Amino acid sequence: MAKSGKKSFLFDPKSVDNIEKYIHFAQKKCKSSGLKIRISYTFDSGLNLNVTGPNDKINLFEHQMRAFIDELEM
Numbered sequence: 001m002a003k004s005g006k007k008s009f010l011f012d013p014k015s016v017d018n019i020e021k022y023i024h025f026a027q028k029k030c031k032s033s034g035l036k037i038r039i040s041y042t043f044d045s046g047l048n049l050n051v052t053g054p055n056d057k058i059n060l061f062e063h064q065m066r067a068f069i070d071e072l073e074m
Contacts, residue, residue: 005055009062012046014073022047025068026061033057 013019023039026049030037035053042048049065051058 003055004053005058006050006052007058007062009049009051009065010046011049011065011069018072019047021072022065022069026065029061029064033061035061 011022013022019041026037026039029035030051030053033053035051035057037052038050040048040050051061
């Protein structure tokens with residue numbers, strides 16, 4: 001069984017329109033992989049995602065999220 005953990009991700013969207021897309025993608029990925037997510041956004045620091053669950057799934061989520069953001073920001 002994989003170890004459980006917590007990880008925080010901080011993203012600074014370049015466009016306000018993309019914030020909703022980030023949140024929707026993160027919620028969808030967490031729901032399908034069994035992770036729990038807490039989302040907060042402040043103008044100063046950006047979008048903060050706190051993810052808890054098995055470490056291997058958290059790492060996979062991080063790579064998927066970063067690939068999605070890179071594709072969206074192009």
